[in-house]
Amino acid sequence: MAESGSGDGAADEATAPQELGEGNTEYGRKKFKRSRSHFADRITAAGEDGWPVAAGRYRLVVSRACPWASRVLISRRLLGLESALSVGVVDPIQDDRSWRFTLDPDGRDPVLGIRFLHEAYDARETGYPGGVSVPAIVDIPSGLLVTNDFAQMTLDLATEWTALHRPGAPDLYPERLRDEIDEVSEGIYRDVNNGVYRSGFATSQEEHEAAYADVFHRLDQLSERLSERRYLVGDHITEADIRLFTTLVRFDAVYHGHFKCNRNKLAEDPVLWGYVRDLYQTPGFGDTVDFDHIKQHYYRVHTGINPTGIVPAGPDLSGWTTPHHREQLGGTPFAPDATPPGPPPADEVIA
Numbered sequence: 001m002a003e004s005g006s007g008d009g010a011a012d013e014a015t016a017p018q019e020l021g022e023g024n025t026e027y028g029r030k031k032f033k034r035s036r037s038h039f040a041d042r043i044t045a046a047g048e049d050g051w052p053v054a055a056g057r058y059r060l061v062v063s064r065a066c067p068w069a070s071r072v073l074i075s076r077r078l079l080g081l082e083s084a085l086s087v088g089v090v091d092p093i094q095d096d097r098s099w100r101f102t103l104d105p106d107g108r109d110p111v112l113g114i115r116f117l118h119e120a121y122d123a124r125e126t127g128y129p130g131g132v133s134v135p136a137i138v139d140i141p142s143g144l145l146v147t148n149d150f151a152q153m154t155l156d157l158a159t160e161w162t163a164l165h166r167p168g169a170p171d172l173y174p175e176r177l178r179d180e181i182d183e184v185s186e187g188i189y190r191d192v193n194n195g196v197y198r199s200g201f202a203t204s205q206e207e208h209e210a211a212y213a214d215v216f217h218r219l220d221q222l223s224e225r226l227s228e229r230r231y232l233v234g235d236h237i238t239e240a241d242i243r244l245f246t247t248l249v250r251f252d253a254v255y256h257g258h259f260k261c262n263r264n265k266l267a268e269d270p271v272l273w274g275y276v277r278d279l280y281q282t283p284g285f286g287d288t289v290d291f292d293h294i295k296q297h298y299y300r301v302h303t304g305i306n307p308t309g310i311v312p313a314g315p316d317l318s319g320w321t322t323p324h325h326r327e328q329l330g331g332t333p334f335a336p337d338a339t340p341p342g343p344p345p346a347d348e349v350i351a
Contacts, residue, residue, distance in 0.1 A: 039121075042156055043160065060137055061112075067246035068150040075242060077283075079172070080167075084161070097118060098117055123142070135148070154172075159173055185239065188247075196211075196247060199255075201305075229329060236334055237333050248276040254295065258298050267319065290350045
């Protein structure tokens with residue numbers, strides 16, 4: 001599955017630290033460009049890259065604000081990997097030393113013992129000049145960064161970590177549907193996941209309008225596709241739905257206004273609004289979403305776009321739990337041999 005990027009770190013070079021997880025992005029006076037992950041080692045069952053799947057060996061570091069990190073959080077929950085792959089959550093607001101663990105006692109990650117994520121990057125490559133991005137997986141015994149390849153992480157969780165999946169875990173990347181999932185996901189990434197960033201960080205009217213057109217052209221296509229089917233590919237949730245959800249759930253809260261994708265709100269498209277609520281209400285999706293972290297990050301870190309740092313009071317979030325009626329289209333969240341995940345661990349419940 002081809003997907004350029006290294007998380008979500010497009011920030012304003014002149015006024016803000018590296019954003020979200022895509023530390024490797026270019027913006028500001030240059031056209032927005034998302035580069036490939038620098039640390040692309042894989043954690044696999046056979047350990048070909050020197051990193052074998054092992055319960056308790058690795059720590060996943062995320063920002064709940066980051067859509068790319070949110071993909072991994074959702075996959076981890078759906079597959080029941082919470083006890084096998086622990087998670088560290090960084091402050092949604094960075095300083096110039098990168099993502100920081102100021103939400104933890106004494107400002108240190110309790111497992112890795114570090115104050116800043118860049119310490120794991122530096123341990124892996126001294127003097128690494130690139131952005132410090134989330135999601136990132138760190139080897140606990142050595143403290144070394146293993147990978148920041150967000151595009152591959154969820155695929156590997158689904159296909160390489162199977163020995164550690166919970167009983168009843170869904171197949172999020174079924175082999176017979178992979179070509180279709182890859183094709184649908186590529187368009188979503190190019191025009192929606194990354195398109196909102198190209199719109200928000202555009203440095204000319206022409207760039208903005210081109211990205212804006214791509215975003216809504218693709219959303220219109222997806223709305224039409226989803227008007228007759230409950231999920232993007234097949235009859236159950238797959239990787240494609242996870243990849244679309246993490247942008248849609250942020251759309252009205254930040255992308256509509258902050259990134260100037262304002263032709264219409266998601267809540268004004270009956271199909272997409274029903275679809276995203278259906279997923280939000282599915283265990284493993286909405287229980288990983290932290291709207292406060294999302295808003296705090298985007299509106300306070302992107303000072304080039306929002307120099308006042310004022311975080312909007314809205315939008316009203318009460319509609320997320322209203323009936324969606326998508327079950328009328330057929331399909332079920334999980335195949336007959338799969339079950340929903342249980343409640344999140346107590347220390348991962350979002351207040």
